[in-house]
Amino acid sequence: MKSTSYDYGECVICNTPMQEKLIKQDFWIRDELIIIEDIPAGVCPQCGEKVVKAEVGRWVAELIKYSDRIAKAPRVSVPAIKFDA
Ligand SMILES: [Zn+2]
Numbered sequence: 743m744k745s746t747s748y749d750y751g752e753c754v755i756c757n758t759p760m761q762e763k764l765i766k767q768d769f770w771i772r773d774e775l776i777i778i779e780d781i782p783a784g785v786c787p788q789c790g791e792k793v794v795k796a797e798v799g800r801w802v803a804e805l806i807k808y809s810d811r812i813a814k815a816p817r818v819s820v821p822a823i824k825f826d827a
Contacts (some may be wrong), residue, residue: 750784753791761786765792769806775820776812778802 747805750760764780764816768782781802 748782748784748794748795750751753786753789754793755791756786756788758786758788760786760791767802771806771812774812776806776815777818778805 748762762782762785763785764787766777766779767781769776781794782798785791786794788808792824810812
């Protein structure tokens with residue numbers, strides 16, 4: 743999906759104009775952490791609030807349904823820390 747210039751309006755939290763960026767989003771699916779990269783989203787430069795267009799949200803929901811696509815995706819390792827307070 744190409745990134746197009748789209749007016750994300752202003753941040754609902756601090757009213758700063760949102761800027762379009764490609765973001766990473768993580769999802770837990772059946773105990774597996776999945777990261778989707780390059781999602782076009784509006785990001786608030788002030789507070790970091792993120793919004794995605796409805797169509798982008800739908801496509802993300804579709805992407806994470808394809809278990810064979812997930813199975814073939816490259817693996818990355820992430821730090822895992824135990825909460826041992
Ligand atoms: Zn904000």
